[in-house]
Amino acid sequence: MAAGSRFPRGHLRPVLAVLAGTALLATGCAKSAGQSGGGGGGGGGASSPSSDSAAATGGQQQVASGGTTGSCTYKKYGAPKLDLKKTVVGFSQSESTSNPFRATETNSITSQAKNLGIKLIQRNANANISQQNTDIEDMIAQGAKVLIVAPENAGVAPALRQARAKHIPVLAIDRTVNGTACKDFIGFIGSNFLGQAKIAADDLGQALKGKGNVAVLQGTSGNNVAADRTNGFNQELKQKYPNIKIVASQTANFDQATGQKVMAQMLQSHSNITGVYAENDTMALGAIQAMRSAGKTPGKDIKIVSIDGIQDAVKDVASGVIYSDIETNPRFGPLAFQTLQNFYSTGTGSKVIIKDHHFTQSNAAQALKNGDVY
Numbered sequence: 001m002a003a004g005s006r007f008p009r010g011h012l013r014p015v016l017a018v019l020a021g022t023a024l025l026a027t028g029c030a031k032s033a034g035q036s037g038g039g040g041g042g043g044g045g046a047s048s049p050s051s052d053s054a055a056a057t058g059g060q061q062q063v064a065s066g067g068t069t070g071s072c073t074y075k076k077y078g079a080p081k082l083d084l085k086k087t088v089v090g091f092s093q094s095e096s097t098s099n100p101f102r103a104t105e106t107n108s109i110t111s112q113a114k115n116l117g118i119k120l121i122q123r124n125a126n127a128n129i130s131q132q133n134t135d136i137e138d139m140i141a142q143g144a145k146v147l148i149v150a151p152e153n154a155g156v157a158p159a160l161r162q163a164r165a166k167h168i169p170v171l172a173i174d175r176t177v178n179g180t181a182c183k184d185f186i187g188f189i190g191s192n193f194l195g196q197a198k199i200a201a202d203d204l205g206q207a208l209k210g211k212g213n214v215a216v217l218q219g220t221s222g223n224n225v226a227a228d229r230t231n232g233f234n235q236e237l238k239q240k241y242p243n244i245k246i247v248a249s250q251t252a253n254f255d256q257a258t259g260q261k262v263m264a265q266m267l268q269s270h271s272n273i274t275g276v277y278a279e280n281d282t283m284a285l286g287a288i289q290a291m292r293s294a295g296k297t298p299g300k301d302i303k304i305v306s307i308d309g310i311q312d313a314v315k316d317v318a319s320g321v322i323y324s325d326i327e328t329n330p331r332f333g334p335l336a337f338q339t340l341q342n343f344y345s346t347g348t349g350s351k352v353i354i355k356d357h358h359f360t361q362s363n364a365a366q367a368l369k370n371g372d373v374y
Contacts, residue, residue, distance in 0.1 A: 175190070217251075250265075359373075
């Protein structure tokens with residue numbers, strides 16, 4: 001979202017995720033209780049949506065712009081033509097499915113493959129980039145001829161180079177990979193982390209009425225998701241809220257237990273904290289536990305904004321414990337396979353922009369009822 005733009009409260013606000021250019025296509029998702037995580041794509045500021053509907057979508061991803069049609073074809077990529085129903089597709093998941101984002105993402109890919117009659121093999125790297133490289137190489141050895149990769153970070157490059165050398169196309173979802181679209185990888189589907197962070201900053205600025213002391217729980221160091229969510233938040237606060245001071249900022253690795261520990265330490269050092277920005281929901285849930293242990297009332301003594309949109313966090317938005325939550329939608333299955341089908345026929349785009357909801361106390365309960373929350 002462009003700095004200063006607003007969605008009217010009381011509706012489910014789709015946040016347009018704007019993809020980075022072809023040099024670096026981004027994503028990542030939130031890590032859940034006891035794990036790493038953080039979702040979505042990156043680059044650029046989010047735009048206002050062309051329409052704003054509160055209708056139930058069942059949480060399925062919707063394309064805002066870009067789309068699954070375009071000029072990237074198997075011929076342009078230098079790959080052989082394949083019939084997906086006669087092809088082994090490999091899916092590389094970066095992190096544990098104990099994370100709600102990762103569980104939903106994996107289920108979406110698996111279910112869509114089954115619906116389409118496509119043979120899918122998959123591996124989970126459990127947040128270990130060396131393991132993810134090994135997993136991808138193993139799936140290639142097991143006969144995968146096309147890959148869907150949710151990368152842990154850009155360190156997945158060695159395996160992607162091997163795939164490229166063997167003319168095996170790679171579709172990146174949820175986090176960025178380095179390289180050029182339709183050359184080193186087909187393209188990217190995901191959310192806009194920088195735009196998410198700016199919305200979070202605006203929300204916290206409103207919650208604090210423009211004045212306060214803020215703590216930031218950052219995601220995993222070296223991850224493009226965390227970098228964008230940190231930079232976007234800091235930029236927006238500096239530009240629009242000069243009386244809000246960041247008094248503490250530290251990584252909690254997109255992890256709930258670490259979020260609780262780091263928040264407890266921050267409260268000991270800075271008892272005057274009035275606002276918290278968590279770069280994913282599970283860190284926010286950990287922070288809430290730490291606040292209560294310190295005798296603070298989350299939502300009253302300390303205002304909280306977060307990103308991802310998992311059920312436990314959105315329930316806290318509905319009850320007023322969390323001020324707002326910006327979604328990162330992990331249901332990639334339908335768009336991912338549509339992209340691959342178009343790649344092997346008329347062509348696909350290198351950028352898919354999805355809509356993410358913006359949950360506030362005025363719409364969170366209805367979103368939960370509609371099934372829009374994972």
